[in-house]
Amino acid sequence: MSTSEFEPGSLEQSLAQVSPTVEPLIEPMAHLSPAQIEEIYKRYFSGERTGDLIREFDIKTNLSSLLKLFPLVSRADLTCPYCSSPATQRRRAKLGQIPLPACTGCAHVYETFDGRCGCEGCRHAFINKSNGEGLKGRIPYADLTIREKIILLSALTMENDLGRTSFSIYQLQKHDPKFAPTPAFHAHCQNELFARKIILISEETTHSSLELCRMHEFTDFLLWRPNVSASDETGKPLEIDLLRICLWNEFSEIKTDYGAALIELMYELAIEELMEYLAHMVSLSSVNFKAWAAARSALKSLLPSKSISEIFGFIWGAVKGAEKAIGRKNINGAAHAGNLIPSNIIQAAEAFEARPPKQGHREFFRLSHIKPSQISNTIYKLILGDKDGAFKIPLPRYISEVMRPTLEGITTAKAAKAFFEQ
Ligand SMILES: [Zn+2]
Ligand SMILES: [Zn+2]
Structure with missing residues (x-):
């Protein structure tokens, strides 16, 4: 009989079926028969x-x-899937839920729903299942x-801590850069590494963190x-500190064949930074914004000709314009105003094109609390020596x-910029 068949209300029948024996009696009932x-x-x-009942059966x-x-x-x-010990179950109180059966040998608890307990066996089972193929072999560097x-x-x-055997990709300190802009x-970049089994879920992950992953992704x-x-699939995994040094060393030498990967990531980062800025601006406004897909394609269309700083300006103006439109006769409420933002952005870019502001005028900066992400720092600061x-x-x-x-080693990024900024 599975635990899922153990429905409330049928406890007496169920107990009669599954329990010909009971555990050794505790003292006040020792004089009574199982029946x-x-x-x-x-x-x-x-x-x-x-x-x-206490009086009738002389229970002290x-x-x-x-x-x-x-x-x-x-x-x-x-039978416990982890230690093969038998299970016992507390009895149900008159007004309570049916207690869950528990293993007598370890901390495993059987559950009536599709859940997992926090015992070591269940924790490792979930981690192993998630890591899947990755447990079979390493990815050679x-x-x-x-x-x-x-x-x-x-x-x-x-x-930041040295000597750790696991690492977090979550921004722990507020002043540290985030892994990615959005x-x-x-999630996209993290999943890329995990899908290739370059990184695996660490056995040090807590039960509650695994539950958040399992139940809510x-x-x-x-x-x-x-x-x-370092070598082949059967080799030992490189420790975090050593792997980081290998990667640092590799990128301390710049090579022309980095170009394609850098360009791809630069464009991805740029669009995400614009979406991050837009999300921030609409969150501060009274506009009800839902046109994310339209905004994304509007912003993408501007990247070939405009800088992120300039596009920040268009976003700023577009959100302010939408806010002003709320309550106007032909605009019905905050949601409609939100829908104006993608076209407002394009219009702002066209106006800019028609009448470019003077150098330095209306230049937009990054907000002090929205810094370049860690991926951006790796590309611009570490590899190109040109932060942001x-x-x-x-x-x-x-x-x-x-x-x-x-x-190509012809110049440094700073010298190249100084040349055309003259
Ligand atoms: Zn057990
Ligand atoms: Zn368990």
């Missing part, structure tokens, strides 16, 4: 007064409740792509461990005039 105990339980459960107790005195019900039908190396190094840099891109509080070896380098320069121009000559 008498079952009779007392049935009468207690049907509502007879406890005091009457000061307790006001009989429930604690009943022996546990043996669940011989259940040489098999990592440049993109994977950049994302992995960014993830490993989130952990939660969606964070919330992965921020998971701890990870690298699954990358493309913020004020349209990406195609940054790529051809700064990134490429830097990767």
